[in-house]
Amino acid sequence: MSTAKTSPDVPQERLFILREIFRGRALLLVGVMVLTLAATSATLVLPWTVGKLLVAIQEEDGYTRWTWIMVGVGLGAAAANAVATYLLSRTGHRLICDLRVRSMHHSLGLGLHAARAEGTGNLATRLTADAAAVKSIVDIGPIQLPMSLITLVGTLVIMGLLDWQLLLITLGAFLAALGVIAVVVVALRRKYTAIQNEVGSLTEHFVAMMESLTVIKAYRAERAVSDQLTARARQVAAFETEASAMEALMVPVINLGQQIALVAIVLGGGARMVDGELDLGTFVSFLLYLFQLAAPMVMAMSAVTTIQAGLVSRKRFEDLFALPSENPTADTAPGAAPKPVAGAPAVRFDQVDFAYGEEPVLRQVDLTVPATGLTAMVGLSGSGKSTVLGLVERFMDPDQGRIEVFGRAAAHWPLEALRGQLAYVDQASTLLRDTVRHNLTLGQDTPADDAALLRALRDVGLEEEITRLPDGLDTVLGGAHDLSGGQRQRLALARASLSKAPLVLLDEPSSHLDSINEVRLRRLIDGISRDRAVLVVAHRISTVRHADHVIVMDGGRVSAQGRHDDLMLTSPMYAELVQGQELGLSEEPAADLLTGADR
Numbered sequence: 001m002s003t004a005k006t007s008p009d010v011p012q013e014r015l016f017i018l019r020e021i022f023r024g025r026a027l028l029l030v031g032v033m034v035l036t037l038a039a040t041s042a043t044l045v046l047p048w049t050v051g052k053l054l055v056a057i058q059e060e061d062g063y064t065r066w067t068w069i070m071v072g073v074g075l076g077a078a079a080a081n082a083v084a085t086y087l088l089s090r091t092g093h094r095l096i097c098d099l100r101v102r103s104m105h106h107s108l109g110l111g112l113h114a115a116r117a118e119g120t121g122n123l124a125t126r127l128t129a130d131a132a133a134v135k136s137i138v139d140i141g142p143i144q145l146p147m148s149l150i151t152l153v154g155t156l157v158i159m160g161l162l163d164w165q166l167l168l169i170t171l172g173a174f175l176a177a178l179g180v181i182a183v184v185v186v187a188l189r190r191k192y193t194a195i196q197n198e199v200g201s202l203t204e205h206f207v208a209m210m211e212s213l214t215v216i217k218a219y220r221a222e223r224a225v226s227d228q229l230t231a232r233a234r235q236v237a238a239f240e241t242e243a244s245a246m247e248a249l250m251v252p253v254i255n256l257g258q259q260i261a262l263v264a265i266v267l268g269g270g271a272r273m274v275d276g277e278l279d280l281g282t283f284v285s286f287l288l289y290l291f292q293l294a295a296p297m298v299m300a301m302s303a304v305t306t307i308q309a310g311l312v313s314r315k316r317f318e319d320l321f322a323l324p325s326e327n328p329t330a331d332t333a334p335g336a337a338p339k340p341v342a343g344a345p346a347v348r349f350d351q352v353d354f355a356y357g358e359e360p361v362l363r364q365v366d367l368t369v370p371a372t373g374l375t376a377m378v379g380l381s382g383s384g385k386s387t388v389l390g391l392v393e394r395f396m397d398p399d400q401g402r403i404e405v406f407g408r409a410a411a412h413w414p415l416e417a418l419r420g421q422l423a424y425v426d427q428a429s430t431l432l433r434d435t436v437r438h439n440l441t442l443g444q445d446t447p448a449d450d451a452a453l454l455r456a457l458r459d460v461g462l463e464e465e466i467t468r469l470p471d472g473l474d475t476v477l478g479g480a481h482d483l484s485g486g487q488r489q490r491l492a493l494a495r496a497s498l499s500k501a502p503l504v505l506l507d508e509p510s511s512h513l514d515s516i517n518e519v520r521l522r523r524l525i526d527g528i529s530r531d532r533a534v535l536v537v538a539h540r541i542s543t544v545r546h547a548d549h550v551i552v553m554d555g556g557r558v559s560a561q562g563r564h565d566d567l568m569l570t571s572p573m574y575a576e577l578v579q580g581q582e583l584g585l586s587e588e589p590a591a592d593l594l595t596g597a598d599r
């Protein structure tokens with residue numbers, strides 16, 4: 001089955017943020033809870049101590065003691081709150097670091113199709129905006145929310161104990177406000193989802209455009225591209241403004257509820273005080289609790305809205321982790337030794353069909369690449385040549401048919417072992433933004449020494465150019481010291497030549513090479529193919545003329561296979577390709593230009 005178009009039913013793993021941060025840290029959880037409770041209790045007790053202080057002042061007895069108690073309670077609450085917040089924040093940073101590491105690890109393990117579909121920018125947003133939003137759940141969830149809820153409930157209980165009739169009046173005044181807030185919270189969740197998706201999409205587009213900066217500048221498209229990005233940024237801003245409008249409703253609605261309650265209580269409570277049913281201390285304490293009621297409500301509301309945004313980001317992490325990774329040991333028979341079968345061809349395709357989407361790209365492809373020697377694959381652009389290489393690498397799996405690598409079904413090779421048999425130069429000659437040395441030794445268990453690296457560079461005519469770089473082999477490529485297209489291609493070839501892999505896959509390795517370097521390349525390939533298999537995709541017939549075996553692709557099918565001379569007689573398609581190429585080419589275009597040393 002093709003991994004390109006199917007998304008297997010991967011059970012979505014829930015990410016329990018709080019469970020993750022407290023896993024194995026029970027003591028920390030207990031500590032945070034005790035501190036939070038202490039801070040909340042102190043806040044709750046404070047207005048009661050004010051009442052006591054008032055009475056003490058009235059009775060001129062013990063007010064110094066109550067003043068000290070008030071100061072102690074206030075300082076204690078502040079200290080407990082600060083320590084709990086610090087402990088939690090420190091743990092939160094660890095969680096975010098773990099989440100980032102897990103995201104990067106999972107992104108690197110994704111199949112190529114899934115990674116491309118998700119998009120670089122969108123994946124990068126997980127490390128930035130999404131991680132920050134999840135962190136806010138940690139900062140707020142275990143402290144601000146419980147503290148505000150405990151304070152709220154505790155305040156209501158104390159108010160009820162002070163005077164239940166006044167409490168009923170208070171609740172009535174706040175009821176309508178809470179109804180409005182519930183509706184707003186639900187709507188906000190939807191808005192935050194839209195915002196975070198749109199931010200991911202904006203980042204994705206921005207990264208893609210920055211990667212195409214050369215072309216954008218060459219075609220003076222900065223304004224047009226900037227307009228496109230601006231439209232997306234405005235869409236984000238529009239969503240954010242709508243969310244802000246909803247958030248802005250919350251505090252005034254709570255304040256309105258509080259003011260209505262205040263008027264009702266001053267009227268009701270005042271009348272009862274005049275009648276002597278209510279003493280001054282209780283009335284003042286009740287009023288203080290009423291004023292204190294709005295703060296935990298606002299705190300709880302702001303915690304709920306921030307947590308909503310964090311939960312949307314948590315879902316985005318869950319979605320990422322649910323994307324299927326490449327299966328490193330798909331279908332591997334237990335105990336199967338990942339070794340090539342002696343005497344088997346390097347590659348064999350048997351009736352292979354493949355499609356990236358609906359439209360078939362390869363149809364009933366049968367081909368063989370011998371275990372040693374040079375096999376060339378030719379065909380018009382879009383005929384499926386790179387797709388064949390991608391299937392050998394198992395970047396995708398075929399829809400139908402069987403692919404064997406060194407005598408074993410590709411699907412039965414553990415992925416690492418399979419790719420250990422292959423050296424690959426992709427069409428873009430991709431290099432890492434890293435040193436020349438790391439680029440050359442990529443994937444080598446024991447990195448080759450400098451002498452071997454320089455020899456490989458000499459073989460592709462790059463030794464002098466690399467040693468001239470400011471840090472030689474340790475120069476970082478891609479920043480201030482970039483290479484030309486042809487130099488990149490030659491460096492990628494040197495990397496492949498340094499690999500000990502028994503099968504070398506080259507996707508148009510000469511497209512950027514001048515005639516001198518093309519001759520060098522041909523010699524390099526001849527050398528490698530003496531005792532290994534080389535499968536080269538090439539448009540230049542000069543590269544394939546000497547091949548031991550030629551595969552001709554046409555519209556996703558193998559139209560012919562054989563030696564050059566035979567194909568010239570039997571394959572009109574091949575003959576046409578060769579004639580088209582020969583118009584402007586001599587047999588050995590620039591062999592004479594090579595210096596004695598090069599030869």
Ligand SMILES: Nc1ncnc2c1ncn2[C@@H]1O[C@H](COP(=O)(O)OP(=O)(O)OP(=O)(O)O)[C@@H](O)[C@H]1O
Nearest residue numbers: 356357361379380381382383384385386387388427
């Ligand atoms: N990642 C992809 N997603 C969808 N379709 C793709 C993808 N890669 C290639 N194709 C399509 O598959 C077909 C074969 O592409 P492929 O790159 O294998 O051809 P090719 O023979 O190597 O072409 P060229 O010589 O131009 O490099 C083309 O029609 C192409 O549009």
